[in-house]
Amino acid sequence: MTRRNGYALLSGIIALIVAVSVAIYVGVASDGGTTTAQSAPTREGTQRGPAAPASTGIWVGAWSASPVGAEPGTEVEGLAGRSVRNVVHTSVGGTSARITLSNLYGQSPLTITHASIAVAAGTGTAAAVADTMRRLTFGSNTTVVIPPGQQVLSDAVRLAIQADADVLVTTYSPTPSGPVTYHPHSRQISYVAEGDLTEDATGVAYTGQVESWRYLTALDVLSNESDGTVVVFGDSLTDGITSTENANRRWTDFLSRRLREAVATGADVPRYSVVNQGISGNQILASGSGRPADNQAGVGRFHRDVLSRTNVKVVVIDLGVNDILRNPNLADPDRILDGLRTLVRQAHARGLKVIGATLMPFQGHRGYTDAREGVRQQINAEIRAGKVFDAVADFDAAVRDPYNPRKFRPDYDSGDHLHPSDKGYERMAEAFDLEDLKGAAPAEL
Numbered sequence: 001m002t003r004r005n006g007y008a009l010l011s012g013i014i015a016l017i018v019a020v021s022v023a024i025y026v027g028v029a030s031d032g033g034t035t036t037a038q039s040a041p042t043r044e045g046t047q048r049g050p051a052a053p054a055s056t057g058i059w060v061g062a063w064s065a066s067p068v069g070a071e072p073g074t075e076v077e078g079l080a081g082r083s084v085r086n087v088v089h090t091s092v093g094g095t096s097a098r099i100t101l102s103n104l105y106g107q108s109p110l111t112i113t114h115a116s117i118a119v120a121a122g123t124g125t126a127a128a129v130a131d132t133m134r135r136l137t138f139g140s141n142t143t144v145v146i147p148p149g150q151q152v153l154s155d156a157v158r159l160a161i162q163a164d165a166d167v168l169v170t171t172y173s174p175t176p177s178g179p180v181t182y183h184p185h186s187r188q189i190s191y192v193a194e195g196d197l198t199e200d201a202t203g204v205a206y207t208g209q210v211e212s213w214r215y216l217t218a219l220d221v222l223s224n225e226s227d228g229t230v231v232v233f234g235d236s237l238t239d240g241i242t243s244t245e246n247a248n249r250r251w252t253d254f255l256s257r258r259l260r261e262a263v264a265t266g267a268d269v270p271r272y273s274v275v276n277q278g279i280s281g282n283q284i285l286a287s288g289s290g291r292p293a294d295n296q297a298g299v300g301r302f303h304r305d306v307l308s309r310t311n312v313k314v315v316v317i318d319l320g321v322n323d324i325l326r327n328p329n330l331a332d333p334d335r336i337l338d339g340l341r342t343l344v345r346q347a348h349a350r351g352l353k354v355i356g357a358t359l360m361p362f363q364g365h366r367g368y369t370d371a372r373e374g375v376r377q378q379i380n381a382e383i384r385a386g387k388v389f390d391a392v393a394d395f396d397a398a399v400r401d402p403y404n405p406r407k408f409r410p411d412y413d414s415g416d417h418l419h420p421s422d423k424g425y426e427r428m429a430e431a432f433d434l435e436d437l438k439g440a441a442p443a444e445l
Contacts, residue, residue, distance in 0.1 A: 040139065041150040044104045045304035057222045061229040061275040061310045062090040062097075062161070064218040065186070066301065068279050069294035070105040070179030071212065078110070078177035079214065083198050085126050085170040085191040085206055086216045089248045091256040092273035093163040094221025098156045099136065101171065102217045103146040104292060107178040110146040110215070112138075112171050114198040117159060120166035124246045126191040126203030128168050133201050134159050148178075149292065151217065161221055163260060164248075169216050172196045183213040185241050185280045187250065190214070211245070218275075220310045226273045228313030230437065231306045233298065233343075237360065238278025238318050240425065242414035249422040252276040254429030262434055269434045272313060277305040283322045284339035302343050307350055314437050315347045316393065318357035321418075324375050325367040333378040340388050348441045355436050356389030358396040363406035364417030373406055391436040398431035399424050 044067070065088075097117055103110040115136040118128035134157040138144035146152050161167060174196070192208035193200070200206075232238050232252045240250025256274040263271050281295055288294035298319050306315055317340065324331045340356065347354045358380045362368055380396055382388055396405075399412045399420060407417060412424030420428065 041144070041146050041152045044102065044149065044151050045308045057095060057224040058227065059098075059220050059310050060092060060094075060223050060226045060273045061231070062092050062094065062219050062221040062223075062273060063088040063167070064275040064277060064309060065183040065213050065216070066277045066279050066305045067102045067104045067181045067217055068183050069288065069290070071182040071184075071214065074180040075178065076176060078106075078173065078180050079192070080173055080176045081195065082208075083170055083172045083193045083196060083200075083206070084214050085168055085193070085203075086213050087120060087126075087188055087190045088167050088169065088213070088216070088219055089188065089253070090161055090163055090165050090167060090219070090221070091275060092221065092223050092226045092260075093161050093165070094223035094225070095158065095160055096156045096222035097159050097161055097167075098220050099154045099169055099216060100151055100218035101144075101146060101154070101215045102151040102181045103148055103177075103215070104151065105179050105181040106146070106148045108148060108176075110173060110177040111143065111175050112146070112173055113143045114172040114196055115142075115154070116170045116198045117157065118168045118201065119159075119161060120168050121203075123166060124189060126168070126206035128201040128203065130201040132159060133199050135199065156222065163225065164257065167219060169219065170198045171215055172198045180214050182215075183217075183279075184211070185236070185239055186211050186213050187240050187243050187245050188213070189246055218309070223273070225271065227271045228273075228311045229309055230272045230274045230314045230316060231309050231312050232274060232276050232278065232316045232318070233302070233306050234278040234318035234357075235282040235322050236278065236280035236419060237321070238276060239280045240276075240278070241280050242416065242419040242421065243425055244422055247422070249425055250276060250278075251420070251425040251428040252278075254426045255432055258429055259434060259437075267434070270313070270437045272437060275309060277309075281322060281326075282319065283326060284319050284336060284343075285323055286326070299339055299342055302346055307346065312350075312352060314353045314355065316355045316357070317343060317389070318393075318395070320359050320379055321362065321376075324359075324372050325362070325365070330371050331375050333375045336375075336379055337382055337388060344389060351441050353391070353439060353441045354389050355391045355393055356383055357393045358383050360395050360420075361400050361405065361407050362418045363404070368417075390442060391433070393428075393432045393436070395428050395431060398427050
């Protein structure tokens with residue numbers, strides 16, 4: 001063989017290897033997988049996962065929910081032998097998707113042998129649009145074991161998801177796993193079926209219904225519609241506990257739609273998604289019982305629920321009312337304000353801008369006293385004076401009764417004198433200045 005022929009043969013072999021490699025890569029990418037995915041379980045509050053697939057765009061949060069505690073009645077068996085179909089609503093659309101599953105409150109490993117994602121066929125249904133059903137993998141495996149206290153990020157799958165759409169995320173665990181990590185008061189009906197029906201698109205067998213999200217804590221999308229994520233951090237007023245079920249009328253839902261509409265009309269506002277990290281009953285300073293603590297205090301969960309979310313740009317904080325109402329003694333406004341400033345400092349350390357809300361009125365609620373009203377007023381005075389946050393959303397001024405500022409305006413009151421009606425939630429979103437989403441955290445001098 002001549003030297004020239006040897007070079008030609010070598011070049012041909014190299015070309016063949018490259019062609020085969022490209023074919024393998026394209027085959028994996030077209031099926032929604034990745035060539036570098038290794039999604040090992042991580043501790044709560046950290047994110048680690050696969051490289052993005054071949055689509056363009058950036059990863060942002062389309063939906064999320066905070067893990068709250070262990071679901072009562074699941075202490076031994078968990079949800080063994082059942083398919084859990086969570087229904088979540090997107091803030092923004094994308095071309096690929098990935099999810100986060102949590103076993104934070106589990107006492108034993110959680111084995112998931114089958115998981116899927118699909119676009120819902122409509123509102124208030126467990127049925128999927130059949131051709132959108134995708135099997136989820138974790139480090140290229142269909143089975144993943146999540147140790148107690150940890151979470152896992154799935155591989156990315158190619159799936160076209162629209163903004164303001166319902167998405168079905170289904171998991172199946174064949175073995176007892178102990179306490180189920182969940183988020184109650186979801187204001188969204190999700191479903192359960194006996195057996196492994198993870199990829200069943202009809203939804204007929206999903207006869208069990210629950211107003212909770214189980215295991216699932218985040219849905220991210222690869223998006224061309226958004227440049228980052230706004231994380232709203234709060235209590236039941238953010239969780240939307242009195243909003244209409246299955247209607248997505250929390251104040252964060254109204255804010256998300258309002259922001260998208262402003263972008264569509266050419267307004268000079270950021271293209272951000274909005275995710276909701278509200279927990280009903282949450283306080284800034286005090287946690288519930290247990291280890292890990294149920295309903296962890298804001299200062300304890302801020303890293304997990306805000307700083308660890310995907311591509312965060314701005315944080316909105318609406319916390320403090322429960323610190324006033326649930327304290328058996330008269331709450332110290334200075335301690336509450338110090339707690340809020342601690343959250344702001346943590347956000348600023350990551351370069352994140354923080355918008356804070358004034359505390360809304362609650363006269364007429366069973367926990368109201370004039371002394372507690374005085375604490376609320378002191379906190380609001382500091383917030384309005386610009387001594388806590390980078391910008392202020394004055395929800396108190398937006399929803400209070402002009403004839404009695406200590407209580408809600410009647411049509412903004414859900415009836416319990418603490419939580420807004422759907423109209424009240426919408427008013428909160430309307431009062432939020434979208435211009436405040438621009439810019440970053442102020443430079444520390």
